[in-house]
Amino acid sequence: MAAAPAAPGTPVTPADRRGLGGRARRRIQNGWVFVLMVGVAIVMLYPFYYLLNNAFRTQGQFDQQRGHSLHSWSQLFQELPAGRELANSALICVASIAIILVVSTTAGFAFAKLRFRGSGTVFLLVVAALMVPLQSIIIPEYVNLAKLGLINTYLGAILVYAALGTPFATFLMATYYRGISDDLIEAAVMDGLGYERTFLRIALPLSLPAIATVAVLQFIQIWDDLLVALLFLPNPGQRTITYGLAALSAGRTTTIPVLMAGSFLSAVPAIVVYLIFQRYLIRGLTLGMGK
Amino acid sequence: MSLTEAEPAGAVSGVPRRGNTRWRATGRSRLAARRRRAGILLSLPAVVMVVALLGVPVGQAVYYSMTTWNGISSTWIGPSTYSTALTDPIFWRVLENNGLLLLAIPFAIGIPLGIAALLNEHVRGWRFFRSVYFLPTAVSWVVIGMVATQFFALNGLMNKMLSAVGLASLRTDMLAGQRSALIALAITFVWSMLGTNTIIFLTGMATLDPTLLEAARVDGLNRRQIFFRVTLPLLKRFVQFSFVITVISAFSALFSLIFVMTSGGPGFGTTTLEFFIYQSAFSNGAFGTGALYGIILFVIMIVVGLVQLRLIRSEDGEGW
Numbered sequence: 335m336a337a338a339p340a341a342p343g344t345p346v347t348p349a350d351r352r353g354l355g356g357r358a359r360r361r362i363q364n365g366w367v368f369v370l371m372v373g374v375a376i377v378m379l380y381p382f383y384y385l386l387n388n389a390f391r392t393q394g395q396f397d398q399q400r401g402h403s404l405h406s407w408s409q410l411f412q413e414l415p416a417g418r419e420l421a422n423s424a425l426i427c428v429a430s431i432a433i434i435l436v437v438s439t440t441a442g443f444a445f446a447k448l449r450f451r452g453s454g455t456v457f458l459l460v461v462a463a464l465m466v467p468l469q470s471i472i473i474p475e476y477v478n479l480a481k482l483g484l485i486n487t488y489l490g491a492i493l494v495y496a497a498l499g500t501p502f503a504t505f506l507m508a509t510y511y512r513g514i515s516d517d518l519i520e521a522a523v524m525d526g527l528g529y530e531r532t533f534l535r536i537a538l539p540l541s542l543p544a545i546a547t548v549a550v551l552q553f554i555q556i557w558d559d560l561l562v563a564l565l566f567l568p569n570p571g572q573r574t575i576t577y578g579l580a581a582l583s584a585g586r587t588t589t590i591p592v593l594m595a596g597s598f599l600s601a602v603p604a605i606v607v608y609l610i611f612q613r614y615l616i617r618g619l620t621l622g623m624g625k
Numbered sequence: 626m627s628l629t630e631a632e633p634a635g636a637v638s639g640v641p642r643r644g645n646t647r648w649r650a651t652g653r654s655r656l657a658a659r660r661r662r663a664g665i666l667l668s669l670p671a672v673v674m675v676v677a678l679l680g681v682p683v684g685q686a687v688y689y690s691m692t693t694w695n696g697i698s699s700t701w702i703g704p705s706t707y708s709t710a711l712t713d714p715i716f717w718r719v720l721e722n723n724g725l726l727l728l729a730i731p732f733a734i735g736i737p738l739g740i741a742a743l744l745n746e747h748v749r750g751w752r753f754f755r756s757v758y759f760l761p762t763a764v765s766w767v768v769i770g771m772v773a774t775q776f777f778a779l780n781g782l783m784n785k786m787l788s789a790v791g792l793a794s795l796r797t798d799m800l801a802g803q804r805s806a807l808i809a810l811a812i813t814f815v816w817s818m819l820g821t822n823t824i825i826f827l828t829g830m831a832t833l834d835p836t837l838l839e840a841a842r843v844d845g846l847n848r849r850q851i852f853f854r855v856t857l858p859l860l861k862r863f864v865q866f867s868f869v870i871t872v873i874s875a876f877s878a879l880f881s882l883i884f885v886m887t888s889g890g891p892g893f894g895t896t897t898l899e900f901f902i903y904q905s906a907f908s909n910g911a912f913g914t915g916a917l918y919g920i921i922l923f924v925i926m927i928v929v930g931l932v933q934l935r936l937i938r939s940e941d942g943e944g945w
Binding site: 363364367368370371374375377378379380381382384385388433436437438440441443444445448449450451453456459460463465466467468469470471472473474475476477478480493494496497498500501504523528529530533554557558559560561564565576579580583584590593594597600601604605607608609612615616619620 | 656659660661663664665666667668670671672674675677678679680681682683685686689696740743744746748749750751754756757758759760761762763764765766767768769771772773775776782816819820821824825828848873876877880881884885888898899902903906907912915916919920922923926927930
């Protein structure tokens, strides 16, 4: 449906007539766009600058806003078992994401390619669980897991995170598998692979980009979470770094530079993951829109 | 299916073609049975997990919302718990905070629309800036809240900037006043949503037909006119999507931010419904009341979701 090409010899359009003048004006406009983009970038980056700048100060230097030192870092490691908490966060993230990936790839494949009677309804119910706010179910969830003795265990928090991540991950994987041709799956099954092995050998390797998207989205979500950790891992030994930091801040005895150092430390892993995998993160967001 | 299947099976069994068809039919149905079994088997773990850890607690929350419950023993009261809770002035004070937070939504959507329009000019370096703007999405609300607290503090950057431009008389400790603390919270929220919403709109703008924009340009429309008359109407569904995401975040994702910045205070100045649920249950031990507020939050979310669905269905035919 392209516009009809201009016949040779047609009079020039107003846009053409602008010629050089238009180009110069466009360059000036681009300059303004650039300046505005830099302005927004300063607003977005300032907090990170503030974090870094003040993490390397003593309280005295912070009050003066002058000079730098490593003092608050050694202070941080005295007040916060940061190594332990980073390891806790990593363990919980990896285990939760592993569970989410297993159940969402299998279920996504089943809902997309192995339809059975009622599978559409079941799929809708799973995805509808996305609308349940965590706060609405957190109280019964807490009591249930307490009855099972899972408070203060990694397993309890891992299960909650895994359940919370599953609806969206399943939706995303199903969307992705729908894009794989039915013929390919049927051919593999006819070749005697069986549905389970067709999933493992054919579909799963094809869905690596979607798997990466789920993993990155969930990593950032779980790493940054406070509420679940706060309730399900109250014991200092099991705390995640995000919770440890919030607890440190709630204590009101820690100096601001130490808090800034802790903030920086807790933010780095998620930022690194973001910088490396940002295109998967963006894809996840747009897939969420059903694009 | 075809006529052949309706005929008695034994009638022309000698014809090879017929036998072949039957073989294929039973083979296919056996395959279909296997497929059904595999489908159920593979979807089971996800279904069990969602039902056990998300579905059942919703039912429990409804039940416990009609009891007085301290987490160990519960006494059945009935639906009257809702009328009791709805006449509690503190509940309405909390809901008022949620309502006021909605006033931040136009900013949380409008500013990213502008930023996306800037990036969409594809001026040199726009990809870098896109990464920078999206960066806060990776950072926890705990960290954001901690820096924001410093920003709004009496000796923080905001007050320093006010002094620098000769408005020292306006210096305030925003987090110390009920309304001003809520405003500070809202500003931090808007800042945090900029990246996400910008990416949504940028994605939307990438789907626009460039010939349409070129046509508008040839017609002599300037950039502003093109944006408001051509781009924005075409982005409607993306605006709707970001609206829902933003409302959901405002009502159910700010727990950590409130926890770190204000703990819900001063007074109930920054206690939103989601924070109130936590406070009721885990600070005051009123698990039943907490569950009740949880159900109210859930209902609000469903209403937002349904309104969104309605908008898409009625105006967009195909949906997405």
